[in-house]
Amino acid sequence: MNNLARMTILTLFLGAAETAAITFITKYSKQSQFIYMVMAILVYGLVIPYGIFKTLDYSNIATINLLWNVLTTVSVILISCVYFGDKITNLHLISLFLGIASISVLYLAER
Numbered sequence: 001m002n003n004l005a006r007m008t009i010l011t012l013f014l015g016a017a018e019t020a021a022i023t024f025i026t027k028y029s030k031q032s033q034f035i036y037m038v039m040a041i042l043v044y045g046l047v048i049p050y051g052i053f054k055t056l057d058y059s060n061i062a063t064i065n066l067l068w069n070v071l072t073t074v075s076v077i078l079i080s081c082v083y084f085g086d087k088i089t090n091l092h093l094i095s096l097f098l099g100i101a102s103i104s105v106l107y108l109a110e111r
Contacts, residue, residue, distance in 0.1 A: 003058045003059070004058075004107075006057075006058045007055060007058035007059040007063075007064070008107070010051060010054055010055040010058065011055060011064055011067045011068055011071065012071065013051050014048060014051045014052065014055065014064075014068045014071075014072075015067075015068055015071030015072050015075060016075070017043050017047045017048050017051060018043070018044075018048060018068070018072045019071075019072055019075040019076055019079060020039075020043055021039075021040045021043040021044050021048070022040075022072070022076055022079075023079055023083070024036040024037070024039040024040035024043070025037070025040045026080075026084060028040065030084075052064070063106060063109075066102070066106060067103060067106055070099040070102050070103050071099075071103065073095065073099050074096055074099045074100065077092050077095070077096060078096075
């Protein structure tokens with residue numbers, strides 16, 4: 001497996017981890033079950049730093065952070081709509097499109 005594939009997999013992991021943490025925080029705010037806050041703290045305190053550490057072996061922090069943030073933004077918008085029933089506005093749709101476009105451009109830049 002080449003460095004681009006490893007960076008992509010690890011960055012997807014970071015995006016999924018942060019999306020999970022945000023979901024835990026949202027569930028805690030709606031249900032007040034302390035386990036959700038504990039899970040968010042564990043993900044933000046242990047899982048994400050480890051993921052960043054491992055991902056830095058394959059790319060620079062600027063590229064990783066941009067990909068990770070775009071992935072998280074896209075996934076949180078989708079999760080909020082599907083899982084929490086939030087409404088998606090036209091601005092959300094534009095941000096989703098631009099997020100996917102920027103992931104594509106960065107992927108090409110790393111090749």
